[in-house]
Amino acid sequence: MGFRCGIVGLPNVGKSTLFNALTETQAAQAANYPFCTIEPNVGQVSVPDPRLDKIAAIGGSAKIIPTQLAFVDIAGLVKGASKGEGLGNQFLGNIREVDAIVHVLRCFEDDDIQHVSNKVDPIADAEVVETELMLSDLESLEKRVPAAAKKATAGDKEAKLTASVLGQALELLREGKPARLTEPKDDEEARIFRQAQLLTAKPVLYVCNVAEEDAANGNDLSAKVFEKAAAEGAQAVVVSAAIEAELVGMEPEERSEYLAELGLEETGLARVIRAGYDLLGLQTFFTVGPKEARAWTFPKGAKAPQAAGEIHSDFERGFIRAETMAFDDYVALGGEHGAREAGKLRQEGKEYLVQDGDIMLFKFNV
Numbered sequence: 001m002g003f004r005c006g007i008v009g010l011p012n013v014g015k016s017t018l019f020n021a022l023t024e025t026q027a028a029q030a031a032n033y034p035f036c037t038i039e040p041n042v043g044q045v046s047v048p049d050p051r052l053d054k055i056a057a058i059g060g061s062a063k064i065i066p067t068q069l070a071f072v073d074i075a076g077l078v079k080g081a082s083k084g085e086g087l088g089n090q091f092l093g094n095i096r097e098v099d100a101i102v103h104v105l106r107c108f109e110d111d112d113i114q115h116v117s118n119k120v121d122p123i124a125d126a127e128v129v130e131t132e133l134m135l136s137d138l139e140s141l142e143k144r145v146p147a148a149a150k151k152a153t154a155g156d157k158e159a160k161l162t163a164s165v166l167g168q169a170l171e172l173l174r175e176g177k178p179a180r181l182t183e184p185k186d187d188e189e190a191r192i193f194r195q196a197q198l199l200t201a202k203p204v205l206y207v208c209n210v211a212e213e214d215a216a217n218g219n220d221l222s223a224k225v226f227e228k229a230a231a232e233g234a235q236a237v238v239v240s241a242a243i244e245a246e247l248v249g250m251e252p253e254e255r256s257e258y259l260a261e262l263g264l265e266e267t268g269l270a271r272v273i274r275a276g277y278d279l280l281g282l283q284t285f286f287t288v289g290p291k292e293a294r295a296w297t298f299p300k301g302a303k304a305p306q307a308a309g310e311i312h313s314d315f316e317r318g319f320i321r322a323e324t325m326a327f328d329d330y331v332a333l334g335g336e337h338g339a340r341e342a343g344k345l346r347q348e349g350k351e352y353l354v355q356d357g358d359i360m361l362f363k364f365n366v
Contacts, residue, residue, distance in 0.1 A: 003297070004042075004070040005205070005276045006098035010125050013106035014209035014241035019043070019073040021244035022269050041073040047277050047284075048270045049295055051327055051357060055286055056293035058335045067284055067295040069276055072098055092136055092199065100203045100279050102272065103129060107221035107238075108211040122208065122225050133199040134173050140198070141170040158192075165189045166196055173200070178232060180204075203279045204234040207272055215240035216263040237275050239268030283356035286327070287311070288336075304352040308362040318366035322348045327357035 009015035023043035046066040056064045074094045095101065105122035145166050151159035169179040178200035184190040193201065206229050208222035218226075218238040229236040247255050247267060259267065281300045285307055286293065298307045304324075309316030325336065329344040336359075339345045354360070 003100075003280050003282065004072050004098045005100045005102045005280075006072045006074045006095055007102045007104060008074050008095070008129055009104035010106075010128060013104050013125065015104040016073065017241040017245055018104055018207065018209065018239065018269075018272075019071065021241060021248055022071055022272070043071050043073075044068050045071060045273055047273055047295070047297075048266070049284060051284075052286065052293055052295050054331055055288045055327070055359065058331065059288040059293055060290055061288060061293035062290065063292040065292055065294040067277075067297045069273060069280075071102070071276075074098075092132075095133065095199055095202070096197060098202070100205065100276060102205045102207055102276060104207045104209055104241075105225055107208040107219060107225065108214070110211075120221065122221050123228060126206065126225070126228065130178065130200070134176070134178065137179055137198045137200050138170070138173045141166055141173065144196075145170050161188060162192050165192045169193070169196070169198060169201070178204075180233060204229075204232075205272070205275050205279050206234060206236040208236060208238045209241050210238055212240050212243055212262070214238070215243055215268065235275055235279055237268070237271045239272060241268075243267075244269050283354075285354055285356075285358045285360050287361070288330075288359060298354060300356075302354050303350060304348055304354055304360075304362075305350055307354045307360065308364065311362070314366045315362050315364045318364040319350060320363040320365055322352065322363070323361040324348050324352070325359045326355070327359060330359050 007015055007019050019041075022045055046068055049066060052064055052066055055061075072094065103126060105125055106120055107122050109120055145163055148159045148163035148166065152163050165182065165184055169182045172179060172181050179198040180201045180203065182193060182201070184193050206225050208218060208225050210219055210222055214222070215238065222236070222238050226236045228234075243262065243264075244267060247258065250258065255267075259265070277297075282297050283300050284295045285298060286295055288294075296307070296310045298310055304322045305316045305319040308319050308322065324346045325339045325344055329339050329342070330336070333339045333342050333344060336345065
């Protein structure tokens with residue numbers, strides 16, 4: 001299952017520095033946490049998860065394979081993008097192809113780095129990108145909603161639902177609010193809303209790029225971004241792209257010492273990656289054995305056969321049952337044998353809702 005987070009931002013906000021640090025840091029890490037470039041502007045990065053190292057040590061695994069996310073460096077936004085200005089059509093097309101938007105905002109003052117509008121105002125910057133996405137959605141829905149309403153009057157049930165759900169989104173956009181604030185009443189409405197592929201329906205993570213001295217606690221500018229995120233159902237994290245660039249190429253011990261000096265427990269990039277993972281509504285289950293310990297991504301609410309399908313479609317098609325242990329039980333009881341002896345290894349069927357941190361072995365027959 002591939003998930004892509006698109007990194008956007010105006011010029012000179014630190015977007016490219018962040019992307020380069022994200023990809024170079026992953027490339028510089030040990031083989032346990034691999035990085036690979038899929039395209040010139042796409043980086044596949046590992047999701048940090050200390051649980052994986054623990055179960056690998058207990059299981060005596062030769063290899064550790066983390067779960068991953070793709071980050072896409074999306075360039076080319078100018079005001080008027082929704083009307084095709086600059087690389088507008090390409091920019092909007094690239095946004096349409098990602099699952100979530102990581103919006104980098106400048107929250108630092110630096111006279112040596114000119115701001116595109118000659119003032120540091122992250123809220124105004126966010127609104128430039130947001131406005132272009134809203135205008136694109138607005139133009140689309142102003143055609144689609146009346147067409148669906150017309151079909152609905154002829155008794156088309158699907159069209160009636162479409163007109164209702166997308167009508168809600170249209171009203172929000174006219175009020176200057178993103179379509180993601182639409183609240184579908186049931187699974188059918190949620191399906192129609194997803195299929196509309198609205199740009200402002202995509203979940204958003206605001207990354208507040210701050211100066212080094214503000215990396216631990218943020219500043220007044222980042223506090224405003226956090227307020228904005230809370231008001232619109234988005235998320236925000238604080239990062240210093242300058243620090244992340246410094247960390248590239250450091251040995252793990254050296255990196256830990258440097259972070260400790262700055263009052264930081266982990267890198268900002270680790271927070272960005274994990275927040276992106278959470279933003280997409282993803283969770284992790286594990287498989288462990290002598291050859292490898294591996295993390296697998298699954299959407300929250302998935303049942304056991306769906307999770308099995310993340311490993312191979314045959315596992316889902318021929319699913320019989322899953323042997324399951326909770327992460328805490330596996331660690332506390334010293335692995336599979338201890339969990340089995342203590343009655344903590346469960347046999348679960350097709351209706352089992354997989355939990356984050358489950359350690360699983362699937363039985364199947366094709």
